Amino acid sequence: MRTVCGICPHACSLDEGQTGLCRARINYRGEIICENYGKLTAIALDPIEKKPLRRFFPGSLILSVGSYGCNLRCPFCQNSDIAQCGGEKPDILEVSPETLINKALELKPAGNIGLAYTYNEPLVGYEFVRDCAKLAAEQGLKNVVITNGTICEKPLRELLPLIDAMNIDLKAFTERFYCLIGGDLATVKRTIELAAKTCHVEVTTLIVPGENDDEAEMDALAAWLASLGPDIVLHVTRFFPQWQMAERQPTPPDTVYRLAKVARRHLLQVYEGNC
Numbered sequence: 001m002r003t004v005c006g007i008c009p010h011a012c013s014l015d016e017g018q019t020g021l022c023r024a025r026i027n028y029r030g031e032i033i034c035e036n037y038g039k040l041t042a043i044a045l046d047p048i049e050k051k052p053l054r055r056f057f058p059g060s061l062i063l064s065v066g067s068y069g070c071n072l073r074c075p076f077c078q079n080s081d082i083a084q085c086g087g088e089k090p091d092i093l094e095v096s097p098e099t100l101i102n103k104a105l106e107l108k109p110a111g112n113i114g115l116a117y118t119y120n121e122p123l124v125g126y127e128f129v130r131d132c133a134k135l136a137a138e139q140g141l142k143n144v145v146i147t148n149g150t151i152c153e154k155p156l157r158e159l160l161p162l163i164d165a166m167n168i169d170l171k172a173f174t175e176r177f178y179c180l181i182g183g184d185l186a187t188v189k190r191t192i193e194l195a196a197k198t199c200h201v202e203v204t205t206l207i208v209p210g211e212n213d214d215e216a217e218m219d220a221l222a223a224w225l226a227s228l229g230p231d232i233v234l235h236v237t238r239f240f241p242q243w244q245m246a247e248r249q250p251t252p253p254d255t256v257y258r259l260a261k262v263a264r265r266h267l268l269q270v271y272e273g274n275c
Contacts, residue, residue, distance in 0.1 A: 068117025
């Protein structure tokens, strides 16, 4: 039976056994499930600043986990080896939410404050994030999501009460750019708007030379973020050649500093990244 996935705006209509664009969600007996449930491709105890989150429990550590799959196709993807693949990766660790929470609790004496769902696009594995977040919250652990923001409003609203902080990619401020990566600017703006009302939010914009490095665009992006609150945090980050843009040149550091200065016309907290 053909079934439509309701997690993101792609709304993939899938036949039995068929996997969606994200390569992580599948039609199983007429129900869309996340095939990557509990399948980890990466796990590490990271500084919270690496997420990046600069204003959420600075100086702390957080247990960071990732799976596989993504619902965007950024040609400059920094984690393409896991984000742009399916479940064929050989080095997958399968864990239950209970096992993961126990691991996070074991690491509390080392400075761990909770769980960060990151590395690939975590929300294509929505059910795993939701189930882990419920258990983590019950144990007093923090839940952090690092996401591209491409999620439908209904599942987002259901998840947000469990989430303490998010870093959301605002990859550009034009529909042209989002068409390039297979996304939708309005959806990401709505995700940021809703999240900012319920949890700590920081935003990251990766500056790709010739694609989203225009001063007028940054000015508009920062002005819109400031309309949600001038204290929202923006990370303006330097691009390094990756995946399908491996032949491009890195973003000149001066470009990042210049655009960060533009953003500070509107925002109080702007950080340069990878410089």
